[in-house]
Amino acid sequence: MRRIRANAIAILTVAWILGTFYYLWQDNKPQTSSSGGHGGQKVVPGRLEIHRDDRTIPLIQQGQLLGGFDEKAYLAAKQLKPGDDPYREHAFNLQESDRLGSERAIRDTRHYRCASLNYDTDLPSTSIIITFHNEARSTLLRTIKSVLMRSPPSLIQEIILIDDFSSDSEDCQLLSQIPKVRCLRNGRREGLIRSRVRGASTASASILTFLDSHCEVNADWLQPMIQRVKEDHTRVVSPIIDVISLDNFAYLAASADLRGGFDWSLHFKWEQIPIEQKMARSDPTQAIRTPVIAGGIFVMDKSWFNHLGQYDTHMDIWGGENFELSFRVWMCGGSLEILPCSRVGHVFRKRHPYDFPEGNALTYIKNTRRAAEVWMDEYKQYYYSARPSAQGKAFGSIADRLTLRRKLNCKPFRWYMENVYPELRVPEQEAVSSVLRQGGLCLETRGTDTLGLAECRGIGAIRPQSQTYSCCFLFVCFSLSLCVQKWKPKGPALQHMVSGLCLDSQTPMGPLVITQCRPQMASQSWEPQIIT
Ligand code: LR7
Ligand code: MN
Numbered sequence: 001m002r003r004i005r006a007n008a009i010a011i012l013t014v015a016w017i018l019g020t021f022y023y024l025w026q027d028n029k030p031q032t033s034s035s036g037g038h039g040g041q042k043v044v045p046g047r048l049e050i051h052r053d054d055r056t057i058p059l060i061q062q063g064q065l066l067g068g069f070d071e072k073a074y075l076a077a078k079q080l081k082p083g084d085d086p087y088r089e090h091a092f093n094l095q096e097s098d099r100l101g102s103e104r105a106i107r108d109t110r111h112y113r114c115a116s117l118n119y120d121t122d123l124p125s126t127s128i129i130i131t132f133h134n135e136a137r138s139t140l141l142r143t144i145k146s147v148l149m150r151s152p153p154s155l156i157q158e159i160i161l162i163d164d165f166s167s168d169s170e171d172c173q174l175l176s177q178i179p180k181v182r183c184l185r186n187g188r189r190e191g192l193i194r195s196r197v198r199g200a201s202t203a204s205a206s207i208l209t210f211l212d213s214h215c216e217v218n219a220d221w222l223q224p225m226i227q228r229v230k231e232d233h234t235r236v237v238s239p240i241i242d243v244i245s246l247d248n249f250a251y252l253a254a255s256a257d258l259r260g261g262f263d264w265s266l267h268f269k270w271e272q273i274p275i276e277q278k279m280a281r282s283d284p285t286q287a288i289r290t291p292v293i294a295g296g297i298f299v300m301d302k303s304w305f306n307h308l309g310q311y312d313t314h315m316d317i318w319g320g321e322n323f324e325l326s327f328r329v330w331m332c333g334g335s336l337e338i339l340p341c342s343r344v345g346h347v348f349r350k351r352h353p354y355d356f357p358e359g360n361a362l363t364y365i366k367n368t369r370r371a372a373e374v375w376m377d378e379y380k381q382y383y384y385s386a387r388p389s390a391q392g393k394a395f396g397s398i399a400d401r402l403t404l405r406r407k408l409n410c411k412p413f414r415w416y417m418e419n420v421y422p423e424l425r426v427p428e429q430e431a432v433s434s435v436l437r438q439g440g441l442c443l444e445t446r447g448t449d450t451l452g453l454a455e456c457r458g459i460g461a462i463r464p465q466s467q468t469y470s471c472c473f474l475f476v477c478f479s480l481s482l483c484v485q486k487w488k489p490k491g492p493a494l495q496h497m498v499s500g501l502c503l504d505s506q507t508p509m510g511p512l513v514i515t516q517c518r519p520q521m522a523s524q525s526w527e528p529q530i531i532t
Helices: 002-028 071-076 094-100 112-116 137-150 170-177 192-202 222-231 275-280 302-307 321-331 360-375 377-386 399-407 413-419
Strands: 041-043 049-051 126-132 156-163 181-185 207-211 215-217 235-244 258-262 268-272 298-301 335-347 433-438 441-446 450-455 487-490 493-496 502-504 513-515 527-531
Touching: 071 137, 094 137, 126 137, 126 192, 137 156, 137 170, 137 215, 156 170, 156 192, 170 181, 181 192, 192 302, 207 222, 207 302, 222 235, 222 298, 222 335, 258 321, 258 335, 298 302, 321 335, 321 360, 321 413, 360 377, 360 399, 377 413
Parallel strands: 126 156, 126 207, 156 181, 235 335
Antiparallel strands: 041 049, 207 298, 215 335, 235 298, 258 268, 433 441, 433 527, 441 450, 487 493, 493 502, 502 513
16 A cells, blocks of 8 residues: 555656656747737736747847946946845845846747738838936846847947936946947936937937836837838837836736826826727737827937927926827827837836935926926816816926927817827816715725725715726726726626726725626625716
8 A cells, every 4th residue: 555655656756847847848948929829818907918828039149249348247346235125226126137137038028910020121220218317237238238139230320328417427337338339427417308308419310219227128129110100200109018027027018908198187097099999900010099108118200309399308307208298299290109019128116216306296297287388278277177286386487398389380289189189088078977886885095096985975086987997996006107997887896807807895994805706796886876
């Protein structure tokens, strides 16, 4: 008996070892890009779709890629000290980033049809512009190396780094030993807007490509964007922005069904492509029109950038410039697109790792006020009602920008509302609205991103907008930009579109959760109540 048991254990052990080896081998096996079906998707709440098939893209091995640059010394000079909080300085896990090294294979997250597209052989080259303030060396270097390794060399004219007065000037300086990399250092902190303008003004290529300093570009990321801009220089294009986890630096595919949107407080959010547009999309490689871009990663013709007035250089540090640019591009004769066949990973963070000399809130208000005052015409009143604290705050003179708008003969904001972003409802139209009710209690926001049940008061309550709820629900809110929580009715229940789970109150007054749908349960039953 004991003998039989021992044999059984031995056989099981061998089988387990073989199984493990097979699994690892499968995992490392290079797979052709055409083999990737999209079956078997695992879905994570929010905007992420993780595809099961592990297509990884090999890095182009290029011997002399870095020239005389001593990568080891560069990275070793700035290491996390034992005991230091790995999140403190950069608001992401520095230890993980350092451990990854400067190059790694990442999964090709594009739709499989993208791999068989062809691009012109005579595409123009581009100047890559990366501005940074105290970026971690490992993320910055990975950004640069991913560009050099995953772009056709002929398309990269140069990489212009603008060091926005980082504490250590060597972060940037040393990198200029890499072929094609140039480094400009600001003599004082300027913020990302003026830094980008400085970079753009010294660019020598006819096309500008902007990147954040903590990105990893994916396979063939550049060709689709340059192609679209070459065909029509008034297009401003951006990739799908994949997510690099701030905790473990996993590279996660973002949904291909999103575009950029905002609410009246000028708060950026990802949102689902309107259903009619989605239905009309027969080709998943087609460009997606977007009302606004996220702001950090885009390609634009240099003459068009200059013609349209670059950026509003009176905006400081961070924020708002993406609205200003987006309104300007649409209203002054251009268009904005997201190209699904171009993918770039970005480390999304929950907080700013750097200081704002004038304070974060005041800076955001100044910048968005400037965008609203110059571009939003009579619609700016909705901005002020959504952000009452903006009233009376200083925003400087906008005379130059108004002159620019007149000179370019740009269309009114009403045109933008009607033709580009009709889904953005003006508050009046929602005057008759409803709140969600369960028993005697109403769904209510607590702070900016949590929900709870409370006595029905009608104020601060969640209002359904055309059956989907776009506010940042619940706890899966990594950052403003990841607030994509869409819901649809399932009987009396409210189902989260991405995860398929339902909103549940568990216990009255307790926190809300999302869990398996059981629409017949009282804790998942919500009824709209009309308020005026
Ligand atoms: O004072 C500063 N000087 C800088 O050079 C502050 C920042 N920066 C640099 C910084 O090092 C980084 O490389 O500017 C870049 C952007 O700053 P982040 O990474 O702190 O910004 P973000 O990723 O949180 O914010 C998004 O919105 C910003 C609004 O001003 C910019 O447009 C960012 O470029 C933009 N990032 C993206 O669009 C990437 C996708 C994220 C989303 C949504
Ligand atoms: Mn960023």
